[in-house]
Amino acid sequence: MVLLRCALLIVLIRAALSSKPGPQVLSTDGEVWPKPQKQEKFDQYYVVDAQLFEFQPDVRNCQILDKAFLRYQRIIQDDNQAVENHANSLNRVHYEATWIRDPFFVGYLKGLNVSLKGHCELYPSKEVDLLQKERYRIEINQTGAWLESNTVWGILRGLETFSQMVYLAQDEESLRMNLTSITDEARFSHRGLLIDTSRHFIPVKVLCTMLDAMAYNKLNVFHWHIVDDQSFPYVSKRFPKLSEKGAYSQNHIYSVSDVQYIIDYARDRGIRVIPEFDTPGHTRSWGLAYPELLTQCYTGTKKNGLLGPIDPTNQSSYTFLKELFKEIIEVFPDRYIHLGGDEVPFECWQSNPTIQEFMKEHKLVDYKALESYYVQHLLDMVTAMNSTPIVWEEVFNNGVNISKDTIVHVWYPSRWEKTLYNVTDAGQWALLSGCWYLDIVNSYGDGDWLKYYRCEPTNFNGTHQQAELILGGEACMWAEAVNQYNIIQRVWPRASAAAERLWSPADVRDEAEAKRRLEEHTCRMNRRGIHAQPPNGPGFCRH
Ligand SMILES: *[C@@H]1O[C@H](CO)[C@@H](O)[C@H](O)[C@H]1NC(C)=O
Ligand SMILES: *[C@@H]1O[C@H](CO)[C@@H](O)[C@H](O)[C@H]1NC(C)=O
Ligand SMILES: *[C@@H]1O[C@H](CO)[C@@H](O)[C@H](O)[C@H]1NC(C)=O
Ligand SMILES: *[C@@H]1O[C@H](CO)[C@@H](O)[C@H](O)[C@H]1NC(C)=O
Ligand SMILES: *[C@@H]1O[C@H](CO)[C@@H](O)[C@H](O)[C@H]1NC(C)=O
Ligand SMILES: *[C@@H]1O[C@H](CO)[C@@H](O)[C@H](O)[C@H]1NC(C)=O
Ligand SMILES: *[C@@H]1O[C@H](CO)[C@@H](O)[C@H](O)[C@H]1NC(C)=O
DSSP states (O other), X not given: OHHHHHHHHHHHHHHHHTOOSSOSSOOOSSOOSSOOSEEEEEEEEEEEOTTTOEEEESSSOOHHHHHHHHHHHHHHHHHTHHHHHHHHHSOHHHHHHHHHTOTTEEEEEOEEEEXXXXXXXXXXXXXXXXXXXXXXXXXXXXXXEEEEESSHHHHHHHHHHHHHHOEEOTTSSOEEEEEEEEEEOOSSSEEEEEEEOSSSOOOHHHHHHHHHHHHHTTOOEEEEEOOOSXXXXXXXXXXXXXXHHHSSOTTSOBOHHHHHHHHHHHHHTTOEEEEEEEESSSOTTHHHHOGGGEEEEEETTEEEEEEEEEOTTOXXXXXXXXXXXXXXXXXXXXXXXXXXXXXXXXXHHHHOHHHHHHHHHTTXXXXXXXXXXXXXXXXXXXHHTTOEEEEEHHHHHTTOOOOTTOEEEEOOGGGHHHHHHHHHHTTOEEEEOTTOBTTOOOOSSSOSOHHHHXXXXXXXXXXXXXXXXXXXXXXXXXXXXXXXXXHHHHHTTHHHHHHHHHHSOTTOOOHHHHHHHHHHHHHHHHHTTOOOOOSSSSOOOOO
């Protein structure tokens, strides 16, 4: 180990000695992240007239679009600040002369025609197949600029792409946009980011910044791992004691209106919010308010005062859960709910004589069977409330009888290919996170994102039909070692790697080219107020 470290140190020192002046990786100008499915690019360009620029929609009073136009108007104007700063000090006419003679200059772009073919929806669709819906087309040609889609969600993705094609000319004298033609859609319908708000509380404002960044990367699912062993920040209307006792403090809670605010904020950006209330393990904080919900642990024949997972043998547990989940399903409009089911420790169940008796009575041969008994009850309960469960892989591995529409979330890093094989071989929908754990940091002189970029969800040993059952995946930000002060730079642009893998065609894997685009994309996020860390080692941002 010591030897290995020394070797590594030598490599690092050598890298330092042999370094060249200037940035490690040259940024692109006006390239899109994640890369579109199809893009034709030309050398002719417009100079973007940020002052006069406006979106020209063919629909009126579509709130989600109207709000998006304001956001993107602002982004284009902010980008123009660099030009303004330049132009203020000198004569603008002088600058104009530099492009007016350029044969590639085709005119001034004063707007974007936006055409919505379908109707103005209010919430991202509850259908499994969102794929069609995020499709959009952009045409920037000699006559003008067009964006069209069948859905508002497609328009939102297209606006993001359009805003990314605006770039600052090398001489910083103009904002430009090249002629281009794009037909684009997501490769996977579920492109998520898990944020754990239990290990450390993440304030609403920071979650909103994360949602902004998700939209800049075309991620469309916020998996809110909202409570866990350590704290219960979710304020329940039905059981307010859960957060009164279970939150770290009353400054570290999500009120009813906070939660609604997050859902609406995400909705405006085409992002679904799927909450996770993980049981029967990971529930220690629930026991601060409701100790009777959890299993009493024993040492020998005596209760030792410790509490384990939810007590699966007591009918009152299910009564409680039914009321809690009824509320959760009403609060979160998405059709899916994440029920967890991972990492259940069996020692406490094992020590408890009442549980032993119950298992004998119900012919449950082992603790996996007991866990399955619990999960089966929970799944049936939630399904009866018209919600569709997502569960961590343990639930599947333990042989719980899950319905065909239940999604299995594959997470265990070192064996995800095999688990994906098993899950899809059984005909279940699958989500992948195993290769996108953002809490695993190993960075030597760069931003530690290529390992995420290299992960290919369909790169397992299954048939084509099995691969079709992969709905997408999620980058996971477990919060043991992040809080509001470092979560943004820990996640971005590392999650951007997963975002491109989940959006772009499978053959987009030219790493040298991706490095250059990510260099630009990271600066773009920085400009928009996302404190993303540098992706590629030494470098700088032009604006
Ligand atoms: C835009 O056009 C310029 C020439 O005017 C060319 O150098 C550049 O590569 C083009 N960029 C994109 C993103 O198409
Ligand atoms: C530019 O694109 C629009 C929209 O697709 C189309 O109607 C128009 O004919 C195109 N103009 C040229 C010169 O290709
Ligand atoms: C919008 O479309 C109209 C009609 O097709 C066209 O005349 C106009 O130039 C377009 N506007 C922009 C900003 O491209
Ligand atoms: C079951 O839970 C209820 C309250 O939640 C408690 O009063 C009761 O004693 C428990 N029963 C057993 C057998 O532990
Ligand atoms: C699983 O559930 C299905 C449908 O509810 C049922 O037909 C089947 O018998 C169950 N299998 C087991 C092993 O419980
Ligand atoms: C996949 O299924 C096989 C057969 O049931 C089992 O032996 C193996 O352990 C499973 N692999 C994983 C990673 O769960
Ligand atoms: C794929 O499956 C085949 C047959 O089941 C097996 O021989 C092969 O080793 C597997 N390959 C990988 C990479 O798991």
